[in-house]
Amino acid sequence: MEKVKENTTEIHTKENIFYNPHMELCRDISSLCVGAIKDKLRICDGFSATGIRGIRYIKENENVESIALVDANRHALPLMKKNIKYNKVTSKKATAYNADILQHLFGKDYNFIELDPFGSPQSFLRSAIGEFASKSYIKTAYLSVTATDTAVLCGAKRKACIKLYHSFPMNNYLCHEMGLRILLANISYAATEYDFSIEPLFSLSHRHYFKTIIKLERGAEKTAETSRKIGYLEFNPSTLEIQTNELPKNTNKKKTEEKGNENGKADKLENTNKNENWEIAGPLWLGNLHNKNILQNMRELNEKRNYKNKYKLNTLLITLIEETDMPVGFYRTDRLSKILKKESPKLEKLIEKLNKKNKTTKTHFDSMGFKTSINIKEIKKKF
Numbered sequence: 001m002e003k004v005k006e007n008t009t010e011i012h013t014k015e016n017i018f019y020n021p022h023m024e025l026c027r028d029i030s031s032l033c034v035g036a037i038k039d040k041l042r043i044c045d046g047f048s049a050t051g052i053r054g055i056r057y058i059k060e061n062e063n064v065e066s067i068a069l070v071d072a073n074r075h076a077l078p079l080m081k082k083n084i085k086y087n088k089v090t091s092k093k094a095t096a097y098n099a100d101i102l103q104h105l106f107g108k109d110y111n112f113i114e115l116d117p118f119g120s121p122q123s124f125l126r127s128a129i130g131e132f133a134s135k136s137y138i139k140t141a142y143l144s145v146t147a148t149d150t151a152v153l154c155g156a157k158r159k160a161c162i163k164l165y166h167s168f169p170m171n172n173y174l175c176h177e178m179g180l181r182i183l184l185a186n187i188s189y190a191a192t193e194y195d196f197s198i199e200p201l202f203s204l205s206h207r208h209y210f211k212t213i214i215k216l217e218r219g220a221e222k223t224a225e226t227s228r229k230i231g232y233l234e235f236n237p238s239t240l241e242i243q244t245n246e247l248p249k250n251t252n253k254k255k256t257e258e259k260g261n262e263n264g265k266a267d268k269l270e271n272t273n274k275n276e277n278w279e280i281a282g283p284l285w286l287g288n289l290h291n292k293n294i295l296q297n298m299r300e301l302n303e304k305r306n307y308k309n310k311y312k313l314n315t316l317l318i319t320l321i322e323e324t325d326m327p328v329g330f331y332r333t334d335r336l337s338k339i340l341k342k343e344s345p346k347l348e349k350l351i352e353k354l355n356k357k358n359k360t361t362k363t364h365f366d367s368m369g370f371k372t373s374i375n376i377k378e379i380k381k382k383f
C-alpha cells in the first residue's frame with residue numbers, strides 16, 4: 001500500500017482503488033472554490049475512491065461542516081475509513097459509505113454534491129439536483145461536476161454526443177469550449193426542471209477532463225433567465241467568422257413575422273445551414289463560465305496555500321478572471337496566419353494591439369487563442 005501526499009493530506013492508496021495523480025490540479029482548484037464559497041457546506045463526495053478529494057475539502061476549508069465519502073466499490077470502504085482516521089478528521093465530521101450514489105442520496109441533507117464519475121456525469125445530474133429540490137428549506141446548493149468523456153463532448157464521437165447530451169458538438173479547434181458549454185447546457189436543463197437557476201462559479205477544460213462547480217438557486221424568475229442562456233454557435237472555417245444565436249423566443253413563425261419583436265425584427269433561429277461552409281454546435285450554454293468574485297477569492301486563498309501547483313494555478317486563475325465576461329468562442333493566431341498567408345505575430349503583441357480598440361484577452365482553452373468582441377474583418381486588418 002503506497003502513500004501519496006497532496007498539500008496537507010496524506011493518504012494510503014491501493015491497487016484496485018482509483019487514484020490519479022494527474023487530477024491533483026483539479027482537486028486543488030476545486031478545493032479553492034469550496035473555500036471561496038461563503039456558505040457552510042455539508043458535502044457529499046459521491047465518487048470518493050480513496051477519499052482524497054473529500055478529505056482535502058474538509059481539511060483545507062473551514063466552511064466545510066461535514067463530509068460524506070461514498071463509493072460503490074466495496075473495497076474502497078476500508079480505505080476511505082483508514083484515510084479519514086490517518087488524517088485525523090473526527091468521525092463527527094467525516095463518514096464513509098459503500099453505496100451506489102443514486103441510492104445513497106435519497107433523504108440526505110447535503111447542500112454540496114460532488115460528481116466525479118468515470119466518463120459522463122449525465123446520468124447522475126437529476127438525482128443530485130432532485131435531492132436538493134426535495135428539501136424546501138434548501139434555497140441555495142452547489143454541484144461539482146467532472147466529465148472525462150471529452151471525446152464525446154468534443155465531437156470525436158459525434159453520434160454519442162447527440163444521443164447522450166442532445167447537442168451537436170464541434171470537432172475543430174473550438175471543440176473544448178463547445179464541449180464544456182454543451183455539458184453546462186445539460187446541467188442547466190436538469191436544474192431548471194426542478195426550478196433551480198444555475199451560475200457556474202468556475203469552469204475548466206484541462207488535460208482529458210472538464211470541471212465545473214455550479215451554484216444553484218431556487219426560484220422561477222432566475223430559472224427563466226437560465227433557460228434563456230441556451231443557444232448555438234456557428235463557425236465558418238474558411239473565413240473564421242463566429243456567430244452565436246440564442247434559441248428563438250417565439251417559435252410561432254407566422255405570428256412573429258407579423259408582429260416582430262421589441263426591436264422590430266422577426267425572431268428566428270439564424271439559419272442552421274447558411275451555406276456548406278458553416279459548422280454549428282449546440283444547443284449549448286451561452287452564459288458566463290465563471291464568477292469573477294469567486295475567482296478573486298480563489299486567487300487570494302491560493303496565495304495562502306502551499307500547493308505544488310501554486311504558480312500554475314495563479315496564472316490559470318488570472319486567465320479565467322480575464323475571460324469571464326468575454327464573448328463565446330475565440331480565434332487562433334495560427335489559423336489567422338494560414339488564411340491570411342501572413343506570418344503569425346506574437347499572441348501578446350496582437351492582444352496589446354487589439355486591446356487599444358476593444359477588450360481582448362487570452363483564453364484558458366488554447367495557448368494560441370484569444371477572445372475579443374472585435375469583428376473578424378478588424379482582427380484581420382490588425383493582424
Ligand SMILES: C[S@@+](CC[C@H](N)C(=O)[O-])C[C@H]1O[C@@H](n2cnc3c(N)ncnc32)[C@H](O)[C@@H]1O
Pocket residue numbers: 017018019020023027046047048049050051052053070071072073076099100101102116117118
Ligand atoms: C474517477 S473515480 C473517483 C476519483 C476520486 N473522486 C478522486 O478524486 O480521486 C470514480 C469512482 O466512482 C466509483 N463509482 C462508480 N460508479 C459509482 C456509483 N454509481 N456510485 C458511487 N460510486 C461509484 C468507482 O468505484 C470509482 O472509485
